[in-house]
Amino acid sequence: MNILLLGSGGREHALAWKLAQSPELSAMWAAPGNPGIADHADCVALDLRDHAAVTAFCHKHAIDLVVIGPEAPLVEGLADSLRRAGFAVFGPSAAAARLEGSKGFTKDLCARAGIPTAAYVRAASQAEGLAALARFQAPFVLKADGLAAGKGVVIAETLAEAEGALGQLFAVRGAEVVIEEFLVGEEASFFALTDGETILPFGSAQDHKRVGDGDTGPNTGGMGAYSPARVLTPELESQVLREIVEPTVRAVAAAGSPYQGVLYAGLMLTAEGPKLIEYNVRFGDPECQVLMTRFAGDLAALLRACAEGRLASAETPRFIEDTAVTVVLAAEGYPGPPRIGGPIDLGDAEAGGAKVFQAGTRREGDALVASGGRVLAVTALGPGVGEAQAAAYRAVEAIRFPDGFCRRDIGAREVARERARGRD
């Protein structure tokens, strides 16, 4: 099998590492890739916005499967262009990718299909937004409609703050805003593969979005994660499948564009049951790193079956029982402008069995240097979350990256619960 993997982050390094373990793989290319991905694939410079160029590359190299990592090319319809040219693509069409690309689309779909989510109002103007705020109580949740790389959500503690935020959100031309009820509970992420018909659960995780220890400071793309999310019990997972994921997949298919790829449901586990916070139409980063570390099957075969509409006869995804923890090393300044160019020495970080996935890195001669905000995702397994956490931080200690920093409490909440269970 010839594979083209699109993207350049830690998520794509984890996918490349797992795809490379497939006995069916003949050759793999990645665009644009990164130095970590280059261990498993030939990295090529392709402009993902130039659909004709990506299609021509697939023809030239007889690509059997294209795996699209990030959301932007999906929302821009790259999967549609490649499918029209006859290629098997893991990743949804532009129409189906609106589940991530448009909050208003997703909220309306949930309302029609009776999917549990926060009550909401769509506002097309500042005046509508101000009127809508009166229907909610503090804290107010305001979301920009389009893709915002995690920066489109404002949680305002007071009405004055909410009104100010509304002004800023509508300063963008053509903006639309969703105002919604504030949900109380613990967050967890649930993943499912679907070809539009068959739905296969693909594990769970919890991430740490704030930059600072104890969930302080600004939001980031994710500073660490662990899998599985034990708060999502098998009973809750069945409920999420039945009440949230299945009706979504059916509704998207009924609208004429069956979903093919991974559907990532961001959930709030509320007192009334799990509710959908948001969908992503791709693997999470760094959730993918912990999922791939635990996935025990043939990833290339599974993603190809998904892309070719054959999930009904695919092997059920299996994960090892161990917990995986990943700690993100970011460059000083992140999530603001990061310090670029800092040298990185991975030392013997992988000696104890940990895996260092690379994200914002590049080669300068023989040296590895930082080239982005999130630079490395240091990932380790353990029989419990405490052991996995300790192993991940031991590996972090072995890395010399003077411009880098990480959170020191990835997995802490789960470690505390594990200790409490141990005392029972």
Ligand code: AMP
């Ligand atoms: P999103 O970009 O939609 O994932 O939102 C970012 C974060 O904002 C989520 O991970 C939640 O922590 C928080 N959030 C979003 N919507 C709500 C809500 N309705 N109630 C409470 N927290 C929310």
Ligand code: GLY
């Ligand atoms: N880590 C959150 C995301 O990938 O959206």
